[in-house]
Amino acid sequence: MILCFDIGGTSIKYGLAHDPGNELVFAARFETPTEAKRLRGPGIEQKLLSLIGELRGQYAVEGVAISTAGMVDAQTGAIVYANENIPEYTGRNLKTAVERAFGLPCAVENDVNAAALGEYAYGAGRGCGSMLCLTVGTGIGGAVVLDGKIWHGSANSAGEIGYMLVNGKPFQDQAATSALVSRVRKRIGEELDGRQIFDRAKAGDTVCADAIGAMCDVLAQGVANCLCVLDPGMVVLGGGIMAQRSYLRPLLMERLQRHANPYILAHTTLAFAELGNDAGMAGAYYLLKH
Template identity: 30%
Template sequence: MSEAVSQTEKAVGIEVTKSAFKSVCLDAEGNIINSHNGAMIRGDDTAPQLVAFIRELRAKYGDFDRLGLTIPGLIHHDTRRIAYSTFFPEHQGVDLLTGLERETNLKILIENDANAAGYGEYWLGAGRGCRSMFYATLDAGVGGALIFDGKIWHGTNGFAGEFGYLTIDDDGRRLEEVASATSIIRRTRSRFHQDSTSSLGRLPESQITVADVVREARNGDDFAHLMLQRTGKYVGTAIAGVINLLNIEKIVIGGEVMHAEHTVLDAIIERARELSFKPSFEAARIVAGELEERAAACGAALLSRALD
């Protein structure tokens, strides 16, 4: 890391996932000058582990005075508290940040992971140069973010962009139930016995992961390709609704499922084309994210610059 980057010029972001801490350090121009990940032990209190990880970052990055933190969950921005999180229910409604700031002597900003990832893509990735952008992430869950004129649109009480909660069919199923990495694994495990030619049949059913499905689809496995293509159609249906409602300029799709590259993206685009108002679809661009697993940490780092 360049010693020319001062404490105040550095922007540090941490993404807290269900099993790890992922961090980046940006320079004044937004270039990644360092990154560092660390394991998190589930079941132990997250806060002490986070404090220890921040100490590691100071040893690796040099000193810094502010931090952007992002987690999978809904945030009350007025109180800076976690309103809801599937992975960290023990921190719901708790004043986590005040204790962290006291222990680390940092100013800390907290943001939802999808919002942070969308913000990162808007400024540093696939969204550069546009005015309006919708970001969707397809991971263990499905999330979204709305960025207008460089700012995250949080909605009335901070919970805008919950893309995974969109109803996708007449049975009332939500997009997250049919398009997340978790749902792909469930669907694949329940159906791969019906296709004896699939290379996935070599794997124990209980051990099949979305990475396996993505890998075999890229290697030409028709069944794996079908599983991902169906996912793309579900997402494309929801994206059409976003296009029709918002006349958005750019849609960026990120997350683990997008490691399948064009298998998913092409299906999303084709389905969105079928269901969108033509002039609005033609004005929009649907593209894959560029920052991959660093998107949320990058966005959190950028957001930390707004701290006084």
């Protein structure tokens, strides 16, 4: 069994997994608050070690696989950059800490990269040679899988497409779920979440429907730009809002046909993430096993 972790600013999800028949199966799952502001980076590292120690006494743990917020040097396991959501996380080395404490092999990867690997190995991207994965939430994260490996880039920041400019503004400022919520609030003066906006749009609310359409248009422009550079076999869209796939697919395809090079688009499959909250742990598991 591999002990898998997904460390975010709000919670730490973890579980014991194996992959009989190339299907990832969790024998046990757990979740605990990260307490990032209180514990800070050093305290989170100690919390991780404590959790491993507890479970190692109950299960036959063969290794530890970690998906985490922050930019990660996947070779060394060091957190090379983390924002204020997890103070004092930059510079922590979870791989070294785990291996020294327990003598277990350990792999560490950025959460978006790990989610992309998880979808590639066990989800929507199975059998695909190259894949671009977008995670749409408060911001927009991206990851590129080439021949079964994450393309990290020279600064371990490849795939940070949320920062690229579309119409002269950062992509994520216009196409993330937070942008959709802001767009609706400015029009109607109400604070609705993504689910409520889609519910209203399906019920005939033209303001919400127009806001979703505007979001899809910018998303399509961003994806079209990425297709020109990467020419991936598949684009996988993840994040909570992408659970609305039946509503979003026709909108996105119509706009991709408008914005993307038709020859490239004809050789690219648009898919939606399948693994949900397990994607990060699944990708970390795959990374450790391979």
